[in-house]
Amino acid sequence: MNHRGGLALIKATWASWLQHRGFFFILAFGWMIPPLIYLLVWSTAAGGKTLGGLNRGEFVAYYLVLILVNQLTYSQTNWTVGDLIRYGQMNRLLVRPLSPLYDALSSEVAGKVVYMMFDVPIVVALALILRPELHVTPRNALTFIPSLGLAWMLRFFWGYWIALLAFWATRADALLAVQDALIFLLAGQVAPVALLPAGLRSVAIVLPFRYMVGFPVEVLTGQLDTSGLWTGFALQAGWLVIALTLSVIVWRVGVKRYSAVGG
């Protein structure tokens, strides 16, 4: 593996994205709106009461953290990998003396930096206006970091193996849209997982989607007891192993089929 080349690619992509930050700020604005809607709806609904154990300020805190976590774990690369395969542009990556994973990784890193430049000031401003209630304990803060890292890796590799199905089917990105809908429902966006109806909640806890967004937010906002925390980590790690395995298998088998259409 050529790691020095990989680092150079990451730096170059980062610099190039910063050049076009206006464009990426507009994208980030669009992604911020859905969680923001649910922040406003739930905090209005809570009013002076508590709903499912959360009061108004705690809803605000939950969704403000969710806006950041959702953007940090969102992999827009998953949408572009399929296009690279369909339009035959994968050639350029395959002839490089680098793992093609670095290409994905470089836009991931560049994306996180540029999107955070937009999201962080807005979240801070919203926090000043909406007065969230967040009591961070050292345990929550320390466990938040690995849960966020694992969430990003899980969401990235889960999307990656789905995107690589483009080696076989031209419209594999329809499956990515299904994944986005499931994340919206089951990963704590439409409501914190604890507030979902019982049936939906057990589905959400077993499936991988909660561990891509909602789980780290629940960890930081202190919604989980010790057993909930460790089962969460176990399921998150388990799904990550599955996602990694699938990515490797689909890549190995798929790249042999690749015939550089239109290249």
Place this chain on the structure above:
Amino acid sequence: MRYLRLIVHFARASFQEEATYQANFYIGLLHSLLNLATGVLGVMVLFGQIETVNGWNLTATLALLGVYLVVSALRSLFLGPSLEALAGMDGEVWTGQFDFTLLRPVDTQFLASFRKWHPFALFDLVLGLGVLGVAVTQLSQTLTATHLVAFLVTLMAGVTILYAILLAFAGLVFWSPGILFTWVFDGIFQMARYPLGLYPGWLRLVLTWVVPVGVITTVPAQALTGVVSVEALAGSAGLAAALLIGASALFRFGLRRYASASS
């Protein structure tokens, strides 16, 4: 009459174009059903926790979601595809293809608004009407003719407001061809999924007076579920007329700035 005949021809041509791609049909089906499921479940989860919020209960909010789905379907049926073809890096204004639109012997605004159709959106329209129908059967009071008339008037006003906003954005494309106005508007328009009453006061004002997307869905839903004042009725009709005139003026003014693209 001539314009109506032209619309029929445009719609038929678009239908033939779309019918060529059959795989897209099933993917579209999937998207529509996911959109419906996430919308309905979002409302159900909220009202699983609480009975009413600021006067909105499950039935009224479901009716509003129905209005939102109907209006969105009308948007993607023809307004969206026609006007969005102008904007963006591969849009007609940037590439200079708008020359061909200008040269046709019909009114440019008419042609720019009605030429491209997305017949599949009729399916979304049916789903939206279905949600509305379910909400109406759940209503506690019976539906009178007055309700229906008020609903149709406000719905027409809502669609006109939406058209005016999209037309104004399309007009701005003549100043800045590459900007993603639609992406920004999509984000804001999503807020119309929930009643204005579920947002904090300052945002209610913004969504009524600055970017009146709230009026598009909230007023028709109120008219149908039986709590709309004559002032709101006249107000939304007046707003629709004013915005339509303003947006048409902006579009025509922008049109004069169009200077084709260098070849």
